[in-house]
Amino acid sequence: MPMTRPGPIWLFDLDNTLHDASRAVFGMLDVSMTAYIARELKVPPxxxxxxRRDYWRRYGATLLGLVRHHGVDARHFLHHTHLLPGLEDGLQGHAHDKAALRRLRGRKYVLTNAPWAYAQRVLLALGLARCFDGVLSIEDMRMFGHFRPKPDRRMFQALMARLKVHPRRCVLVEDTLAHQKSAHGLGMRTVWMQRYVRRNSQGPEVGVYVHRRPAYVHARIRSLQKLRRL
Incomplete structure (x- = not known):
């Protein structure tokens, strides 16, 4: 990959960072994943x-539990659960994000645990696809035949090697604290996007938002425009 552009390497999460996934998309995914599990494993809804919930809590991704315990084909799962008819109609981003992203120096990538096709649909619908140098999706997070999505440290290390950069040059902009903690442990700078945190009913981020900024978070923001000041 090119090394000529100055500035940091920006890694942006997608859901609940670049758009309000809690508003509509997560509900659609919950329904789609539950229907898939019921159909493929032949169990009651x-x-x-x-x-679906148990594997998400235990492994950080429902997919990992289904692969480990039921031998589900990961690509089949990702394709069918993310078809999501009408997805674009429910997307909600922010009007100033495109300008804020274009003002940032350095390379910019989307780093998401979602599949590539879904990420492309979301970015195109939000008008942000041209703001990024690439999309690093869950398909890029395979190591030795196994998926290693965020917050797996091994995946972050492999990503740094792929981009040919030291972790200190990278900035992870993300709504999920567990992912930031892992990235910080490798030396990456971390920015906690809190624009949509209060609407997200899952995870410890809701309570933490009110009380404190964890030590492994370098900054917390509610607008991408704030990134220029970091």
Missing amino acids: PQADFL
């Missing part, structure tokens, strides 16, 4: 919903 309540059990499928339990497995």
Whole structure:
């Protein structure tokens, strides 16, 4: 990959960082994943919903639990659960994000645990696709035949090697604290996007928002425009 552009390497999460996924998309994904589990594992919907939630809590991604315990084909799961008819109609971003991204010096990538096709649909619908040098999706997070999505430290290390940069040059802009903690441990700078945190009913981020900034978070923002001041 090119090394000529000055400035840091920006790594942006997608859902609840570049758009309000809690508003509509996460609900659609929950329904889609539950239906997939019920159909493929031949279990009742309540059990499928339990497995979806349980694997998300235990492994950080429902997909990892399904692969480990049921031998589900990861690519089949990602494709069918992210078809999401009408996805674009429910997307909500921010009017000033495009200008804010274009003003940032350095290379910019989307780093998401979602599949590439879904990420492209979202970025195109938001008008942000041309703001980034590339999309690093879950398909890029395979190591030795296994998926290693965020917050896996090994994946972050492999990513740094792929981009040919030292972690200190990288800035992770992300809404999920567990991902930031892992990145910080490798020397990356971390920025906590809190624009949509209060609407997100899952995870510890909701309570932390009110009380404190964790030591492994370098800055917290509610607008991409604030990134120029970092």
